[in-house]
Amino acid sequence: MAEQQLDLITIGRSCIDLYGEQIGGRLEDMGSFAKYIGGSPTNTAVGAARLGLRSGVLTRVGADHFGRFIREQLAREQVDTRGVLDDPERLTALVFLGIRDPDTFPLIFYRENCADMALQASDVDAGFVGAAGAVLINGTHLSRDNVFEASVRACEIARAHGGKVVFDIDYRPVLWGLTAKDMGENRFVASDAVTARLQRVLPLCDLIVGTEEEVHILGGSTDTITALRAIRAQSDALLVCKRGPLGCVAFPDAIPDRLDQGVVGQGFSVDVFNVLGAGDAFMAGFLRGWLRNEPLATSCSYANACGAIVVSRHGCSPAMPTWEELQQFLASKNPPFRLRDDAALEQTHWATTRTGDWPRLTVLAMDHRSQFEALCEKTGxxxxxxxxxxxxxLKAVDRLAQGDTGFGVLLDGRFGMRGLEAAADYPYWIGRPIELPGSCPLEFESSADVATELASWPRNHVVKCLAFYHPDDAADLRERQERQLLRLQDAARKTGHELLAEIIASRNGEVDDMTASRAIQRLYDLGMKPDWWKLEPSDSVQAWRNIEATIERNDPHCRGVVLLGLSAPEDELISSFQAAAAVPVVKGFAVGRTIFADAAERWLSGAIDDDAAIDDLARRFRVLVDAWHAAKITHGATA
Known part of the structure; x- marks a missing residue:
């Protein structure tokens, strides 16, 4: 038996889901679409990975932009992509989906000669599949001879190496040519030919999962008990029948006379927003228990809970819960019926599904606007x-970083757009300001509707917002700024952007060891939970310990703090590093004028050229980076 490298490999559909963002209308009336990775087995692989299983996918994608997106997103989700193969002859499949009402979810499959349906037996690597604890095959992929053969080949390899075989019936009549192409949401059309084809894999299976309609097509009868008995006659597999809000029923042995005589997993009462993807989440949850040898009742509970969480959200793969989120949901005494209104659960989902990790972050901040306009006036x-x-x-950062993802840039959309555009091809953290420079009360630059503005930003741009905010500000000023910050956080969450809140208190009042922590606590009390904080430098270790305690008490998932420079002289800024580096929550700095002021003035006046400016920026940036790393090492951290 090969050493088990993965818990699960899912085989089959891997596509792009384009989800209509307007709810309650016809697909014909949708005006914009959100892009996610999709396809039942791919969704399940993502769901399994979020629950702590080591999952991988075996599929084909087009050698195109969408194929690259699938591979990149799977990697971000910690899903093994060794089995994601490029097909230069075919395009990645697309699906357009909509949410009309709780019972109507129109969808159109664009799968004519698509990449994943070209999977063939020779694509199945015995070493890759044989080292997995289980493989999951998918009913849709049994509709074509080549993918049927590939699926069977993977099952045979898995069984030969001691692995288990999972069958997700996943019946879509339109993909078997049994309905018109605009009937993608239809879940059942009786077909003896489909039943015969699906039943050919039954002797290979250890676990079979499907809805009642899917059990009907597999068993060849619209009576569920009769269908289950027909399946049992050809397979000793554990059978699990999904029943929507009623939960599920599992049958490890003989099929009884009534469904409720099986092992019943109770469902959860939640408002159904979107049923698409719930079955994939159910499968991921069940496998999290089953593959870890949990009791059958526990596996059913995980499965039903994951399904309930996903039916309450937009999208399939992005809605999949994480292990921490699942445990929080199961421990909840009285979750709201409209589960997406559970602010605590939504925060956990957001914080535990963010991708990327920055144990350290050093950023060249050049998002200044008014300061550069002043330099132009000064130099003519x-x-x-x-x-x-x-x-x-960006060139200066890259010269120093050489691909190190612990570096970043802060650039604005008014003057820094060329740098932002170029940054898309680099691995660095990208921040971008939203505030109107110098505004207090806080105002936003560009569109009056901040959500509309953020919707035009790439998802990997972190929204940075500077507020001149002191906890002892006059009530009317403080409340006006807080409304703006809360409005911004809501917009950033809805558009899928991380938020960096920059707080400068010193302009509005005296600052002591409690000022910053009091300001942060006030915002936390109002419901603010930015992904990052950007705070003023301080020589007081106690001030930083107060800040750290406040963050840990209110948001242990916070990415951390970066220092701003306030145009401080280099030696003063470096001196302040010692106090900040003493607390782990401070990850680094985002400094600008201390680094760029001299080079910018000389470049604008014509005294130096591009190469000299890049050299100067990189040199000054390196001084601060080295000083920060040295300060961290002093306090026991690694550079």
């Missing part, structure tokens, strides 16, 4: 030259 330079200088920031 044309402000139209500012974008060209800002584009040098």
């Amino acid at each position: 330079a044309d402000p139209a030259r500012i974008p060209a200088f800002k584009a040098l920031a």
